[in-house]
Amino acid sequence: MGPRAVIGVMTPGPNVNVENEMMDMRPRGVINAIDRYYVPNQKIDANADWETIMAHVTANLDASVRRLNECLIDHLILGMSSESFMGGEKGSFALQEHLEKLSGVGVTMGAQSAEAAFKAVGARKIALVTPYYPVIDENAVSYFKARGFEVVHVEGLKCRSIIHVGAQTHEPLIEAVHKCNEYNPDAIIQLGTNLHFAQVADEAERWIKKPVFSVGVAIYWHALRKLGINDQRDGFGSLLAKY
Structure with missing residues (x-):
């Protein structure tokens, strides 16, 4: 079933979007092996609630990697973009290095995938759509600024739980x-892999005549390209269709 690649995908238990979206993008000859790690679907009313969620992520990621290693994966995806931004640039690359060492394979995460997407289209002024509270948004802005981007606007939806993110x-x-477009960015990206945004991004590029990316699509696109798989696919935006 997977002569071209077996991709391990880690995602939080309450995330209802990543598995289905990445299965829809899967090229022939590629297997997606999914593992759901424990994160409570608690109410989110303040920054401290997101911090609690992120603590659960940190505590459960390593066990998720070990389970996926049993599938003899060729590549590993972290299907939760918020964790990839924690600690800004330094924290993000430290996490990637840790996951690569633990899994023994290449790792693709949201922060680096978003950066690669912006570089692919030559964007420097960027805007973010997120489901988060400021504690996560601030880490994402810190990452992008450290990587040389100008963040002109963040539209944070402040969703009340991970399931509420998926219900948007x-x-x-x-x-x-x-x-976001009112601030005249070169490109827009949506963060938060549980937001069902891929089709919105695909349509929005035609309305505003500029790149609009879904982070889930960016992650899967970046993983495929790292694996040397250059298949293109319509319906998920210009990134997967043209780059």
């Missing part, structure tokens, strides 16, 4: 794109 309809996401 397209209407508020479309509105968030338009709000």
Whole structure:
């Protein structure tokens, strides 16, 4: 089933989007092996609640890697973008190094994938759509600034739980794109892999005539390209269709 690659995908238990979205993007001859690590689907009313969620992520990632290693994976994806931004640039690359050492394979995460997507289209002024509270947004902004980007706007939706992130309809996401575009970025990316944004991004690029990326698509695209798999696919935005 997977002569071209076996990709291990780690995602939080309450995330209902990553598995389905990445299965839809999967090229022929590639296997996605999914592991769900424990994160409580607790209410989120403040920064401290996100900090509790991130503590659970940190505590459970290593066991998820070990389970996926039993599939003899060729590559590993962290399907939760918030963790990839924690600690800014330094924290992000330290996490990537840790996961690579533990898994023994290459690792793709949201922060570096977003950066690669922006570089692919030559974007420097960027805007972010996120489901987060400021504690996560601030880490993402710190990462992008350290990597040489100008963040002109962050549209944080402040979702009330991880499941609430997955329950967002397209209407508020479309509105968030338009709000970001008012700040005249070169490109827009949505963070938070549980937001069902891939089709919104695909359509939004036609409305505003500039790149709009879904982080889940960026992650899977970046993983495929690292593996030397250059298949292109329509319906998920210009990144997967053209680059």
